[in-house]
Amino acid sequence: GDEVLVQVIKEGIGTKGPTLSTYISIPGRYLVLMPGLQRLGVSRKIEDEDVRRRLRRSLRDITPPEGLGFIVRTAGVDRSSDDLHRDMNYLLRLWKTLVRRLEKVQGPGVIYEESDMITRTIRDIYTADIESIWIDEPEALERARDFMDVVLPNHVERIKHYEGREPIFHQYRIEEEISRIQSRRVPLPAGGSLVIDQTEALVAIDVNSGNFRNSDSDAEKNAYQVNMAAAAEIARQIRLRDLGGVIVNDFIDMRDERHRRNVERKLRDCLERDRARTKVLRISPFGLIEMTRQRIRPSLRRSVYEDCPCCRGTSLVKTAESVAIEVVRLLLNSVHREGVSKISVEVNERVATYLNNRKR
Numbered sequence: 001g002d003e004v005l006v007q008v009i010k011e012g013i014g015t016k017g018p019t020l021s022t023y024i025s026i027p028g029r030y031l032v033l034m035p036g037l038q039r040l041g042v043s044r045k046i047e048d049e050d051v052r053r054r055l056r057r058s059l060r061d062i063t064p065p066e067g068l069g070f071i072v073r074t075a076g077v078d079r080s081s082d083d084l085h086r087d088m089n090y091l092l093r094l095w096k097t098l099v100r101r102l103e104k105v106q107g108p109g110v111i112y113e114e115s116d117m118i119t120r121t122i123r124d125i126y127t128a129d130i131e132s133i134w135i136d137e138p139e140a141l142e143r144a145r146d147f148m149d150v151v152l153p154n155h156v157e158r159i160k161h162y163e164g165r166e167p168i169f170h171q172y173r174i175e176e177e178i179s180r181i182q183s184r185r186v187p188l189p190a191g192g193s194l195v196i197d198q199t200e201a202l203v204a205i206d207v208n209s210g211n212f213r214n215s216d217s218d219a220e221k222n223a224y225q226v227n228m229a230a231a232a233e234i235a236r237q238i239r240l241r242d243l244g245g246v247i248v249n250d251f252i253d254m255r256d257e258r259h260r261r262n263v264e265r266k267l268r269d270c271l272e273r274d275r276a277r278t279k280v281l282r283i284s285p286f287g288l289i290e291m292t293r294q295r296i297r298p299s300l301r302r303s304v305y306e307d308c309p310c311c312r313g314t315s316l317v318k319t320a321e322s323v324a325i326e327v328v329r330l331l332l333n334s335v336h337r338e339g340v341s342k343i344s345v346e347v348n349e350r351v352a353t354y355l356n357n358r359k360r
Contacts, residue, residue, distance in 0.1 A: 003107075004022060005022065005024060005102070005111070006020040006021065006022055007020065007021055007022075007023075007024050007025070008020060009021045009296070010295065010296055010297070011296065011297040011298065013295070013297075013298045013302070014200075014298075014302075022036070023036055023037075024036060025071075026091060026094060026095065026098075026112070027073070027123070027124070028073075028087040028088075028090055028091045028123070028151075029073075029075060029076075029087050029090075029123050029151045029152075030072065030073055030075050030076030030079050030083060030084055030087045031059075031070050031071065031072060031073060031076060031084060031087045031088055031091060032070065032071045032073060033068065033069070033070060033091040033092075033094075033095060034068075034069040034070070034071060035067075035068055035069065035095065036069070037068075037069025037070075037071075038067055038068070038069050039069050040056060040059045040060065040064065040069065040070055040071075041056075041069070041070075041071045041072070042055045042056060042059075042071065042072045043071060043072060043073050043074050045074045046072075046074055046077060051077060055072045055076065055077070056072075058072075058081050058084055059072060059084065061081055062081055062084055062085040062088055064088060065092070068092075068095070070088065070091075072084070075124075075127075086150075086151070087151065090150050090151065094112075098111055098112050115147075116140075116143065118135065118140050118143065118144050119143065119144065119147045122144060122147060122148060122151070123147070123151065124275065126152075126155075128155070130158070131158065132158050132159075132160050133158060133159045133160065134160050134161075134162040134168065135159065135160070135161065135162060136161075136162040136163075136167075136168040138161070141159065141161050144159050145159050181237070181240045181241055181300065182300075182301070182304065182305075184196060184197065186233060186237060188226065188229045188230060188233055189229060190225070190226075190229055191209075191210055191211055191226070192207065192208055192209045192210045192226040192229065192230065193208050193210050194206065194207060194208075194230060194233060194234065194237065195208065196237060196241070196243075198243070198299065198301055198302075201246070202245060202246040202247065202248055203243050203245065203246070203247045203248070204248050204250065205234055205237075205247065205248070205249045205250065206250045207226065207227060207230040207249070207250060207251050207252055208252075209222060209223065209226045209252055220254060220255060220256055220259070223251075223252040223253065223254050223259075224254055224256070224259040224262075224263070226252055227251045227252055227254065227259075227263045228262070228263060228266055230249075230251065231251075231263055231266040231267040231270060232266065232270050234249055234267065234270075235267060235270030235271045235273070235274070236270070238271075238274070238293060239273070239274055240300070241299055241300045241301065242297065242298075242299050242300050243293060243299050244276070244293050244294060244295025244296070244299060245292065245293070245295050246290065246291075246292055247290070247291050247292070247293060248288055248289075248290050248291075249267070249288065249289040249290075249291070250287065250288055251263060251283070251287050251288070251289065252287065253287045254287070260283045263283065263289075264280070264282060264283055264289065267280060267289060267291075268280050271291075274293070276293050276294040276295075276296065277293070277294040278291060278292065278293045278294070279291060279292050320348070320350040320351050320353070320354045321354060323347070323348070323351045324347075324351050324354040324355050324358070324359060327345060327347060327351065327355065328355075328359055331343060331345065
């Protein structure tokens with residue numbers, strides 16, 4: 001009979017239900033508000049001990065209210081106390097709104113929903129390096145400007161209205177990029193390719209050298225160069241496709257221990273940009289690098305595609321011959337029933353052709 005405040009921390013995927021937690025966390029731009037934590041902390045991704053101490057000091061200086069916990073995000077590393085203070089005030093206003101809703105809502109109900117995609121993108125990904133954000137819808141433009149006015153008032157002018165006649169996705173060739181990240185095969189810039197297969201248990205990524213050959217080098221160097229390019233592209237594709245869970249990368253075999261370590265290091269370095277938590281193991285004797293990546297929502301592929309109703313997701317359908325034989329068995333079964341005077345069979349064109357030609 002108790003009322004419990006919970007947060008969905010992972011969406012339901014396939015037959016698995018969503019994961020809930022009573023540890024509530026509400027992210028801002030530089031800070032995360034954790035009402036139940038009651039202490040001040042720093043993101044585990046920030047490993048430098050001096051930086052961690054400095055950030056804790058900055059957090060204490062802005063005097064957060066008693067009873068509420070705050071954690072500094074990686075985006076808050078180089079921010080001033082004023083920036084942190086502004087973000088804290090934004091989160092406190094949000095928390096007061098939630099508490100008011102809590103008092104009104106009876107029984108199961110939604111207290112707070114994550115902001116829309118544009119606001120989330122500005123909050124989590126926008127940095128001062130980005131020169132402009134183009135938005136083609138007036139209402140979305142206003143929401144983005146209002147949010148930017150709260151978190152980074154000096155950058156409001158960088159949000160611009162796209163008024164071109166050609167649709168914004170075609171103008172910047174984004175449609176091409178979207179279709180490319182749905183493809184199973186990904187070409188590498190200098191030659192070679194990746195093949196990405198998602199299964200229920202894991203994601204398998206295979207590195208192929210294809211027609212890549214460096215004229216003055218041997219097979220070992222060829223493999224090393226393709227693997228180094230593949231490591232960077234794998235990290236990018238994992239982020240773009242939002243792949244999660246266990247990921248097995250099958251690199252081209254290399255004998256040189258130094259080359260193997262460099263490929264491992266390259267993959268780890270390229271994954272540092274990733275906001276999802278990742279753990280990468282060392283390269284195995286079979287040339288595989290196993291890794292895990294935090295899964296929060298279904299991958300892009302699961303969001304865009306559904307299983308084919310004919311093959312049920314196996315990507316295979318029965319041959320015309322095997323279906324025709326099944327049809328004949330069904331006919332034999334039906335003919336023996338009493339009172340049957342006529343049987344109509346409706347089948348695919350290829351099956352009908354086979355039946356008429358081979359089983360007449």
